[in-house]
């Protein structure tokens with residue numbers, strides 16, 4: 222455990238309990254710190270369970286198809302296009318999926334991809350077949366950037382699914398980022414991998430996967446070249462699921478079969494989230510555009526939710542202003558709950 226800088230200690234909170242005659246009550250929790258990611262997390266013993274699935278259809282009233290710029294009625298009129306040097310038709314297309322520039326960019330190269338013309342797609346409908354073309358057009362865009370020889374080194378594919386995760390539109394869409402510099406979090410992963418390589422001569426991700434596989438605490442499944450793990454110190458209140466592509470050191474090393482494996486695994490995770498009454502998640506795929514032998518292409522899924530009746534955010538001052546995550550989901554339990562979804566027949 223020490224090898225990867227996974228640190229864990231137990232702390233205790235004490236109070237006089239109003240629900241038990243003001244007898245002294247102790248609550249034990251774990252303080253975890255992951256040196257690879259720099260994430261500090263307080264894992265609480267009370268289990269987060271969402272008693273009811275929030276009403277997804279209620280979003281439709283506020284955001285109907287008729288007002289959606291990703292739906293066929295407004296799509297051509299209201300979505301930006303690439304300049305002809307990048308794509309002469311303005312958009313990357315595959316089937317009903319399109320990739321185009323973000324109308325509200327927050328990075329030099331910030332694109333958006335829709336999967337299809339469908340406005341509202343429920344979590345249990347995010348099948349590999351549905352997701353395929355959306356990921357494909359993101360890949361086509363990255364290939365075009367490489368062709369243009371812009372010397373971009375890093376890219377990511379990102380997803381805010383539904384408003385609790387920051388999704389500004391309910392019409393499912395991915396977002397891409399590409400550029401010469403990685404995001405600060407991806408930089409952290411790159412630096413950790415490089416430091417580990419210098420210190421040990423080994424690949425961090427290979428060692429991590431090996432360790433998780435042997436200890437069997439957070440290793441959800443291997444689906445081929447992808448290992449699926451529950452994160453030791455999650456970045457979200459409902460835990461975090463990680464996936465790592467073995468020996469894939471750049472986006473362009475991913476084959477069609479590798480993507481099929483990714484989408485199959487994602488659909489399994491989404492099915493688990495659906496059954497567990499979630500309606501929302503963030504997802505990322507981090508990848509170098511130029512091969513980096515210390516880094517393996519990888520990603521994360523963080524389930525998101527609001528707390529009713531007030532629609533309270535699952536992010537508060539502790540995470541926002543102290544970088545400490547409160548997690549009422551024990552990662553090792555999350556792993557055990559997800560495992561059966563990876564044993565079922567393909568989705």
Ligand SMILES: [Zn+2]
Nearest residue numbers: 289292340392
């Ligand atoms: Zn729409």
